[in-house]
Amino acid sequence: MPKVAILGAGAMGSGLANALVEAGWDVNLWGTWLDDHLIDAIEEGRPHPRINVVISGKVRPFRSAGLEDALDGVDVVVVSVASQGVPKVTEMALPGIAKAKALWLTSKGFMPVDGKILLLPDGIRSIAKAADVELPPIVAIAGPVKANECAAGEPTATIFGCKSRDVAVEFARAARSEHYCIEATDDEVGVEICAPMKNVYAIMLGIADGLEEKTGKPHHNLKAATFNEAVREMSILSTALGADPATAYGLPGVGDLEVTGLSGRNKVYGVRIGRGEGAKGALQAMTELEQTVEGVPALPLAISLVEQSAPQIKDRLPLLYAARQIVEEDVPDYAAVLARAVLPPKP
């Protein structure tokens, strides 16, 4: 029975814990210094506060002081914290990670290192290199996975991306169950680009929904054109950074954008903008409700990534730059800005 330590007891870490129990794994779930109330609920058999699903009694919970115990003798370590927490948690867990057969990653985002925007696996590699620690293979996990459904054993498709295709296949087989089904790819870059980008683009999808609320008229044509342009831009950006163009057309791009556009805070934020609350006002309202909108911090990092690493494709990403105008510059004519970005230019 493979043994895993999942670092981060939030929605995705806990959802994955249940999925891996179903697949027959021995699961340690470590909560960070921010997760005590989550571990309380898990220990007491109450539904997880973030996803309203009970975490299996077979999962062994650990509190932040128990990191060393949680990592003891595991085959796989999973980093499953918010992207801002990845550097610190990685550093803390490095000794355990170094002994494992693989490091999995469900965190989604970009990592600025000395002013340069890196994809998370490369950020983790730079941390390990600085500490002179040799890492096992990294497996990037993405795809259309709402954690609550994953935890509840609802049918879920996901994808494991590892530079070594054999490693991706090995774990995609080992972690598979009836409900949690896994594709394997060697396209780490494609998986890691789509994961945070789709949060940015889901805000834009939400705007089309909000325009319907504001005007009383459906804007389905605009929403579909936005979806189409988002997929195109994810493929263009990931390809420019060395990925397989097909990855954005599969589970990490098309699939994950679909699920992220159905519900979630990025979409809700977009709906508020579309309704006319103003990008800044809407963000403040959500912050007061303690609702994090992942796409907002990802947006300037994505723009920096493009300008540092793929400036030649700037002009081919009109929706990304429209997102900047709408979210960061809070332009009043956001509906026209969105439409201009996603409607085909004159051929």
Next chain:
Amino acid sequence: MPKVAILGAGAMGSGLANALVEAGWDVNLWGTWLDDHLIDAIEEGRPHPRINVVISGKVRPFRSAGLEDALDGVDVVVVSVASQGVPKVTEMALPGIAKAKALWLTSKGFMPVDGKILLLPDGIRSIAKAADVELPPIVAIAGPVKANECAAGEPTATIFGCKSRDVAVEFARAARSEHYCIEATDDEVGVEICAPMKNVYAIMLGIADGLEEKTGKPHHNLKAATFNEAVREMSILSTALGADPATAYGLPGVGDLEVTGLSGRNKVYGVRIGRGEGAKGALQAMTELEQTVEGVPALPLAISLVEQSAPQIKDRLPLLYAARQIVEEDVPDYAAVLARAVLPPKP
């Protein structure tokens, strides 16, 4: 000012009429023998009964007896009737079509000719050949266009596909307006495959929504996996028939599937199945409400097309064959059949 005769005063023909008026075209709109009540509304300036939008007073309506007048001196003829009506309307209009510079096609479907399933443009070509009439270039029109929004001047992205890329570009420029924006492609086959297939797949998307109603639990992961598999299968099928794989990843595939999954009768039919009404019972209920579900007649034609023209890819279309089991065989375990078709197999 280019002059067009749109044949068929239903939702899409009338929506296109308004869009072309906005682009400065001179528009004749001909109603078939089934469209008299639609022409009544247009003549009286009432909202079009199918889309609840007033058709521009600049559109000249014609009744079925006035086909010859409607076709007189036009540059472009648009066939915009239900796919079953395409052969008859094409035959009736052939003299006018032969004199035009192009034949546009918004109808979506397949055409059985002597037992062989053809794409609509090839079906039209076979009709013209039998009548010894030389056709102008055919422009296939698809993409995420809800006719009501198109008619109302809401932002809309669409695509014109013609074997001659120059012709596609010429008309994509000429018909463009601020709200109706057009991509051009030379991939007629890709456009024509996606148009009817997405109706079939939208039924499957609806099932995921219906399962949420039935169980009280969201099935967003399943819906997103279904969306992803539908796009993949549209790309596989169109590629096998000679199309560019990218077409299914653009407006005709990804874009149109998105809009078709948001609303419309194919999706509603799927929701009813997902809720547990049974495929046959749900179809009967919708038929009694005079609600046509385009994906239902398209499904067996799509299966025949695959088995006649691309039998080597049968095994790569599990969602299409699951649709057959669910819609035609009315299997009671439709939720499991859908999940098996769209979740990744063991790698």
